[in-house]
Amino acid sequence: MAYPGNPAPRLTDGAGSTLPLLAYLAIATVLMVADLRGGFAAKARVHLSTLAEPVWWLASAPGRLSDSAGEFFSSRSDLQQENDRLHRELQVNASRLHRLLAVAEENQRLRELLGGTRGYRLSAQLAGIIDVDLDPSRQRIVLDAGANDGVQVGQAMIDAGGVLGQVIEVTPRHSTALLLTDPEHAVPVQVARTGLRAIAYGTGRTDMLRLPSIPQSGDIRVGDRLVTSGIGGRFPAGFPVGVVEIVEPDETQLFVVAEARPSARLDRGVEVLLVSNTTTGLDAGPPLPPPPAPVEEQASTQTDAGAATEAGPATVPPREPGE
Template identity: 50%
Template sequence: MVHSGNAGGSLFAEGGAGTLRLLAYLAAAMILMVADHHGGHLERLRNAAGLLTGPIYRLAGTPARLARGVSGHLTAQQDMIRENSELREQLLLANARLDRLASVQVENLRLRQLLGGTRGLRLNVQLASLIDVDLDPFRHRILLDAGSRRGVSEGLAVIDADGVVGQVLAVTPMNSSVILVSDPSHAIPVQVVRTGLRAIAFGTGSVDRLEVPSIPLSADLRVGDVLETSGIGGRFPAGFKVGTIQHLHPDDTRLFVVADVQPAARLDRGGEVLLVWNAQSPDDKPMGPLPEGVIPENGVADPATPAAAGTPSDATPPPAVPDTEPSATEPSA
């Protein structure tokens, strides 16, 4: 079968007829364009077509909009999570700082109370911290972090913010052992603040009770009377509170009265104590470093003074106490 040129049904066939058709179509197109330009007849058609194609375009763009929305939501959520984490860390840090400030405030108050116990007295003081407790039920001892290297010597009185705690019993270069007033082998000279009556208070082995025996029946003594150190014996400076009389009862012989005393010091609590001794002259300086910012009553402390320069002159063992008012001694084996 022979193929000849274009098919008879072609729009622009070769030859004169095809050319005429092309020219006719071009002329018709030009006429339509001029008519649309002047009359705007196709504008309504284009608007109608736009109404039909608009939803199709929006539907086609929906996945992209959803993707952008999800991405923005996830980004915002991650930012919020990160910001929440940062705020939580800042809150924890702020709470930690507040707790630390509260602890410092309590410590400052406790130190002020400790030093307040020596206000108005011509005394030297040495601050020490408790580092150990003797749990032996028959011995009441505590261990302090101040020793001979800081000028501590045996016999120094130990107090807290409320009253007398005990006295230094043994000293090592770094630490010192303190016997509490509640120890059964301890005795301390006291006097009644109200009447001036002198006596000896003994430890009973209980941290909440001391005992003052051999009080004459004629003595003016009442429940609630306050006992303080009398200064006799040289171990304890006078004027420190020892305890309060809680109960009075006759002894076994019915010839004397025995007073049960509630210790003033917090013997089973607290973490800091003061070592105190009488100042021999206004120029005396305290042994070892004082707390920062603390000025003793007898002048300005000199932190640069080495402790090895020697113990104060009044740290030597005091003269023997009369048998009627013995000082504390270590129990014999």
């Protein structure tokens, strides 16, 4: 029953509100089917992203500018620090170069003062090892070269690492050499870092040399390299002998005892090199000029050496094996 002023609902009113919804659903269904079969939505997204790229670039511009500014100032600071460091290194290297030049000039003046080193050379000869004796009380090797090959008693023996020992006995075809670590062997050495001179004695062990009676004031440290000093004339100067591994006071607390590891490979190797200092004959050039007066003692020594060379090979008295 209808009341006055309240009209009854009509069918067209409900249908009119539902038709747009059905139209949207139909359109959505058509679009989904078309996208599934044709993939046009993906293409549309690509084109839309291309159109939106300038907007994204503008939006990210402040961040990029901030990062670029920070990187610029950071790089500038790093370059300034590196420039300062290289400038300091350049100054240090320049000072070292000046010092080396001064040392070179001083070395040249000393050579001129002493009359130079012309007339002296180092002879070397290769020999093979045919027998090895590494007993703690007797450490020797036998070589396949003898007097027929020019080997002489007293020649120093080295390998790729350093000093091995010296020849103590020669036969026509073979020779016997005393190793550096034999208890009866001793070699004058010098600390390469400070120039301190000492005597390195064999201990019967292939891995250790002993340097006793070093003064407390002697500057020797663990890691110092030991080289031959050339004193005595048996071992040419400058060959490696060992590296200091232990430095400790002796029993009296008055001196220092050092122990060093030999540089030479005493327990391996099949060949050695025999070296010795020799003087050239008359073919090497005119006699050495006499040095100035302040070094008269050195001049007399060199004159005697030159006279001995001109007269022929001098007879050298035999030395003990540990000399």
